Amino acid sequence: MPQLEALYTKYSVEGVKVILVDASNRRELTQKMIDDVAVTMPVLLDDKEISDKDYEVQATPTTFIIDAGGRVIFKHIGYGEGMETMFEKEINLLLQQA
Amino acid sequence: MKSGLWILFAVIVVAIIVGIALKNRVGPVEEADEIARLTEIDEIEDSEAKIAAYKVFIAESPESEFKPRAYSMISRELLRAVKDTARFVDFARETIETEDDAESKAYTYYYLYRVELETSVEAASLIGKELLEKPVEVGWIYNAIGYGFADRGEKLDLALAMCDKAIELADNRSDSASYIDSRGWVYYKKGMYEEAVTNLETSVALAEEPSEEVLQHLAYASLGAGDDDKAFDTFKRILVMGEYDYARASIDSLMDVRGYSAGEIAAFDRSLWDARLAAAQPAAAFDLPTLDGESYAFDPAGGTVVIINFLSPT
Numbered sequence: 001m002p003q004l005e006a007l008y009t010k011y012s013v014e015g016v017k018v019i020l021v022d023a024s025n026r027r028e029l030t031q032k033m034i035d036d037v038a039v040t041m042p043v044l045l046d047d048k049e050i051s052d053k054d055y056e057v058q059a060t061p062t063t064f065i066i067d068a069g070g071r072v073i074f075k076h077i078g079y080g081e082g083m084e085t086m087f088e089k090e091i092n093l094l095l096q097q098a
Numbered sequence: 099m100k101s102g103l104w105i106l107f108a109v110i111v112v113a114i115i116v117g118i119a120l121k122n123r124v125g126p127v128e129e130a131d132e133i134a135r136l137t138e139i140d141e142i143e144d145s146e147a148k149i150a151a152y153k154v155f156i157a158e159s160p161e162s163e164f165k166p167r168a169y170s171m172i173s174r175e176l177l178r179a180v181k182d183t184a185r186f187v188d189f190a191r192e193t194i195e196t197e198d199d200a201e202s203k204a205y206t207y208y209y210l211y212r213v214e215l216e217t218s219v220e221a222a223s224l225i226g227k228e229l230l231e232k233p234v235e236v237g238w239i240y241n242a243i244g245y246g247f248a249d250r251g252e253k254l255d256l257a258l259a260m261c262d263k264a265i266e267l268a269d270n271r272s273d274s275a276s277y278i279d280s281r282g283w284v285y286y287k288k289g290m291y292e293e294a295v296t297n298l299e300t301s302v303a304l305a306e307e308p309s310e311e312v313l314q315h316l317a318y319a320s321l322g323a324g325d326d327d328k329a330f331d332t333f334k335r336i337l338v339m340g341e342y343d344y345a346r347a348s349i350d351s352l353m354d355v356r357g358y359s360a361g362e363i364a365a366f367d368r369s370l371w372d373a374r375l376a377a378a379q380p381a382a383a384f385d386l387p388t389l390d391g392e393s394y395a396f397d398p399a400g401g402t403v404v405i406i407n408f409l410s411p412t
Contacts (some may be wrong), residue, residue: 004407009241015402019394020409021386028141029411031389042394044386054382060410064381070398071378074340077309087405089341095401097371 001037003084008041011091019044023051023060063087067094100184132162140171145179166201169193173209183213204236209244220247226260237267237277245280247286257284275304277311286315290324310339317348326352338373381406 001020001092020043022030022032027045034092055064058077064076065087074090076083122193135155142148152168152175159165176186186209193206212369215222226243244260247253261281282297294363298316302308317332330352336345353363381398396404 001409003406004405007405011274011403017400017402017406018407019396020407022411023408024410026137026370026411027389030267033411043389045389046386046408048384048386050382050384050386053106053409054384055406057408060408064406064408066381066398066404066406067378068401068403070342070381070400071375072381073374073378074339086340086342091405093405 001039002031002088005037005039005041007084007087007091014095015092016095021046021051023057064091065094067097120271129163132159136164136167140169145175149175149180165199166205169197170205170209171382173206177209177213184247186213187375202232204239207234207239208242211246215246219247219252223256226253226256227275227384230256230259230263233263234271235267237264237273238268240264240267241273241277241280245283248280248284251287254288258288270337271304272306275301275308275312278304279315282319283315286319286322291319291324295325295328310336310342313339314342314344317345321348322371326355334373337370338377 004018004020008016012018018041020039020041022043022045025047027046030043030045033035056063061077061079062085063076064072067073073094074085074087132155139148139151141156142151149172152172155162155168156165157166162168172189173186174284176182176189190206190210194203194210197203197206207225211222211225214225224244226247229240229243239393240260241264244257247257247260253264258281261277261284264277265274265281268277278297279301282294282301285291285294285297295316298312298319301312302316305312313332317329317336320326320329320332330349333345333349333352337349349366353366358366381404383395383397385393385395396406
């Protein structure tokens with residue numbers, strides 16, 4: 001999550017948004033986690049099962065990168081070392097296309 | 099790739115947690131009550147009190163489908179918070195001895211395997227052998243250990259036996275696809291590229307949406323088997339999913355071998371981007387509460403690049 005926060009800080013000037021969604025809708029635990037890492041990105045609680053119904057999230061974390069045309073260009077399940085580099089590459093690709 | 103096993107494990111653990119959370123909304127009263135109890139226990143600060151509370155949960159809810167999670171949380175607490183490996187091993191051995199629930203045993207075995215792996219691959223392999231001698235009817239435990247050895251390139255015969263057992267126990271298409279992928283990766287590590295390709299192609303065909311990782315396995319196995327065309331097509335398929343460095347490097351060198359001109363390379367990149375756009379699905383709009391109770395609306399037509407990260411606190 002600190003990596004996503006870093007991406008958010010770096011690319012928000014380019015208009016890139018980063019949104020965290022607690023798929024399990026557990027306010028207290030999520031608040032605790034956020035407090036631990038000082039997050040400024042919007043953190044949402046999925047009280048409408050959109051993770052399941054609209055985004056078909058089968059395991060967390062799952063990350064979606066959506067282009068300016070509203071299309072899901074990239075999806076990644078899980079978290080591996082160096083994923084933020086990959087996310088950054090995708091963001092740059094999309095910013096170049098714009 | 100080295101972190102693959104940890105990712106797999108994290109995904110398994112989190113999938114349970116999310117599964118529970120999702121069930122929370124639709125499950126019957128008894129389930130909701132069990133979830134509420136588990137959530138309360140999760141939030142207990144003191145490790146000993148937390149472990150004791152999970153044990154009470156297990157004793158009072160012997161039929162609960164959340165029992166494996168309770169066992170799993172005790173193991174985690176002993177290993178990560180209390181940091182007492184010997185005590186964990188005693189707990190694990192007692193669980194394996196006395197518990198009838200296969201899923202609970204499987205989780206316990208998995209933690210035990212991870213602990214032994216920290217000592218040596220040899221010690222971890224004994225857990226694998228024990229599971230083959232005293233089977234637990236849960237496919238994923240065999241797959242997790244088999245794949246783990248395959249990824250390390252060690253104990254490959256044992257890994258193969260573990261994968262065979264996992265495949266035998268698979269009871270749905272998605273699990274079969276995943277376990278056959280593992281077997282293909284074992285064959286790849288053994289240098290048996292033809293067998294690897296056969297298994298990996300079967301896995302790709304079975305999966306509704308083959309993962310980048312499975313395609314990566316197939317691409318490398320195809321290279322090993324000398325089928326550069328299949329490797330090229332598979333690396334391209336991976337690049338349609340995302341700009342993965344290894345796939346880009348492999349495609350570059352295959353294009354080099356084929357003697358692509360600068361113009362052909364540019365045309366390839368354009369076709370790749372077109373394929374990515376064609377494969378991209380429209381994102382769904384949503385309106386959800388923030389932690390502060392405000393409302394936050396996401397509109398895909400907002401004209402900006404957006405990263406959405408679905409997570410689950412642990």
